[in-house]
Amino acid sequence: MKKFLHSLFIFFIGLLIGAILTFNTLGLILGNILYMELSNPQLNINLTSIVNHSQDLTRINQYQQENPNAQKVALYTPYGDSSRELVGTFINNNSKYKKTIILIHGLYQNRSMCLNYVNIYKQLGFNVLLIDLRGHGESDGIITWGQTEIRDIDMWCDYLRNTKQQELIGIHGISLGGAFALLHSGLSVHPADFYIEDSSYSDLKGLYYNHLHSMIQLPNDSKILDILWIYSQVCMYWHTGSTLDKLAPLKAVAHSTSPTLFLHGSADTLIPPNTLQELYDNCRATKSMHMFKDSTHAQAISNYPNEYFNVIKDFLVNNHFTTIQN
Known part of the structure; x- marks a missing residue:
């Protein structure tokens, strides 16, 4: 009888271990699929209704x-599993001042989007x-939600400091570009002199979590997505060495030391x-913010061009980054 009970105990322990291993294996498989889908343009388009213009280089x-x-520029990344080509356009203003603004576009756009700000x-x-x-325009690779993009911006x-001998560098990002600007402000060891973000999210996890919950049509009290999210972040850490929790602009700005201007539209859905x-x-740095009335997502420059210009001009003048007053 004792031998039978011992064998039964071993059997149930083995069954429990097997169930745990099976559950975790299945969780990691599904979590990895979810992580890979987060970099899939079609999923992001379905979630956000953003049209994919990333390969339209006409403008x-x-x-x-x-x-x-306007000079086309290509850099090659020395980090990661293979070298990636990054492409940009440097526009020389023929100014006596050695200062440059880096403009960063939104999700599934390319540098054409930023021509409106030039x-x-x-x-x-x-x-x-x-x-x-x-992963956009003419640059290689896939989006990593800031993990490698911070080094790309570095x-x-x-390039601007060493090749173009620029003495002052600012970064202005729109939507996803705004989020990457804020991540760079708090996580880069060599931050820019100032940052301007327009329509950034605060935490990508929360944004995607809500959209995914609606898309999958889970009950409000369902824990399925909670569990899948944990496994997806384990897989993201395996692939990139970071998680979306760590790549939150809301957390990054707490470590920023550069003056920052925050912009948003009051009708952003x-x-x-x-x-x-x-x-x-x-944000713990010197800061300013401005809300554009009745402006939708990242459309303030089109809705209120004069107001947009003046808000940026005032920020730069007040922080001594430009002396132009008109």
């Missing part, structure tokens, strides 16, 4: 052809560098307008 190609001061900075005496994020800053106040409150 930037035309601009480079028509403007002799004249603002040219009027304020800046050279301009438009960049394609990895490379562009080094993709990223809630209260995100502006959350980011602003958590």
